[in-house]
Amino acid sequence: MDTRFPFVDWFRNASPYINAHRGRTFVILIEGEAMASGRGEQLIQDLALLHTLGVRLVVVFGIRPQVHEALSAAGVEPTRIEGRWVADRAVMAHVEQVAAHLRLWLEARLSLGLPSTPLHGVELSVISGNLVTAKPLGVREGVDFDHSGEVRRVRASAIEGLLDKGSLVLLPPLGFSSTGEVFDLDAADVAQHAAVALKADKLILLGESEGLEDEQGALLRQLSPADAEPRLKQATPGSELARHLNAACNAAREGVARTHLLSWRNHDALLGELFTRDGVGTMITQHRYEQLRPATLNDVAGLLELLEPLENRGMLVARSRERLEHEIDDYMVIERDGMVIGCAALQVFPNTSIAELACVAVHNNYRGGERGERLVEALERRARQRGVQEMFVLTTHTAHWFVERGFRTASLEELPPLKRETYNHARKSKVLVKSLVG
Structure with a gap:
């Protein structure tokens, strides 16, 4: 019992x-x-x-x-x-x-x-x-x-x-x-x-x-x-x-x-x-009791805990500890009293002016407070500082949310060659693109 x-x-x-x-x-x-x-x-x-x-x-x-x-x-x-x-x-x-x-x-x-x-x-x-x-x-x-x-x-x-x-x-x-x-x-x-x-x-x-x-x-x-x-x-x-x-x-x-x-x-x-x-x-x-900041290696455990439920539901691609540690400089996190409650990553493709907005996630208990918007805005600023002219995102569940924030539906052909080659056709993720020029 x-x-x-x-x-x-x-x-x-x-x-x-x-x-x-x-x-x-x-x-x-x-x-x-x-x-x-x-x-x-x-x-x-x-x-x-x-x-x-x-x-x-x-x-x-x-x-x-x-x-x-x-x-x-x-x-x-x-x-x-x-x-x-x-x-x-x-x-x-x-x-x-x-x-x-x-x-x-x-x-x-x-x-x-x-x-x-x-x-x-x-x-x-x-x-x-x-x-x-x-x-x-x-x-x-x-x-x-x-x-x-x-x-x-x-x-x-x-x-x-x-x-x-x-x-x-x-x-x-x-x-x-x-x-x-x-x-x-x-x-x-x-x-x-x-x-x-x-x-x-x-x-x-x-x-x-x-x-x-x-x-x-x-x-x-x-x-x-x-x-x-x-x-x-x-x-x-x-x-x-x-x-x-x-x-x-x-x-x-x-x-x-x-x-x-x-x-x-x-x-x-x-x-x-x-x-x-x-x-x-x-x-x-x-x-600030809650702060938006660049991620560090100390955040990896918190990121794993935040992302696991979303990965289990098929909303995000699973990321290993080793991958997160290797890519940690790409991430921004929202920390609330020592707990990672939100994250997103910006991955710039070499020799291009294109970047992927990836792994946008907010803890289920803290949605509705515009935290997702804050993460996306912070990474848009980072992208512009790095000379990125176009940002894309792949999503299976939240396409409308991104459209409401200036993204447009795009085709697979608009992705960088490296991303097209690794695109997971089984997931059928929608492609959305946002111009950062102007």
Whole structure:
């Protein structure tokens, strides 16, 4: 009896990420709304799992909804300007009390080790302290913000020392000045500065939204800071979107490789983003998560894996490892997070101005994103640079696709003599030609 366990396949597919994340530093922001809604317990279990897998964790937590509730109960109405409240003495009393309460709650939950819990057997040291120094916002537009502040410096060396000892570092949205004062900080600002100071591999912002969407409501998987800037300008000042986008863009520009915008409402968001190829949220990065580039010998294994299903279906002629290695300089590939998901080759015939566009392939899971078009356009540019005047392709399944991109149906006689001699009549491939002149 063949019993299949979907979890086993998922675990196998996740293994490259488990290895890649081990020893890396992640700064994770959990907004106060997550804990206010009861999602804190699940997130803590996920944090403990990341810790056991060797991830170095710095966790920043927000307190805004809890402070709002405390202020309302006390009948205190703070002055608000562009999303920040003026933290006078009355407001700060509640800010400090709520921050201390939530810090203790988080430490207690991260210490839980009962046999019936996911943290059983996990010894997790949680450290907090005066790890963020702050300065006052001061007087802005005629308003004294009192004890509302901004990050001056994150004590990176102290945090690194704690991480090296296997501790999880917990940072509240508070900062301390050289004069011994306490300042109320924006949690997203704390997370951004911590990620930059620690040269973190990832900054993860867990908020209400599942990420950014395009005009049709589809999730945007990846943006550069330049792509995200227009959305930041349109966001309401002080809103979660504005705070998270500002932190993400600044972090990307200051060297943090990847910032992820995720929703704490999705129970699988954190692990789904970190241990699957496509993730579940929006990533903001200066570096392309998916890139079109010339192939190298290191891509041969990926090319074989990409091409085998298409060869089995008769869509492509089978290519051996030796042939791919010999012809690797002819190929362009699209790489997505270490996986070859598309390829195409340009083979110029000696002593002619004719080239063959060959082996155009895109992984079945990644079709519909104009990746085939990008490959063909890149090889057309390469062909023109090499003085090629005409490019042809042989295809059994996708003739219409090439016709839509400027190719015309041609006869066998139009092929170079060498190609005519090796043409496989059993496959009955259609011949299509495109002029590159003009």
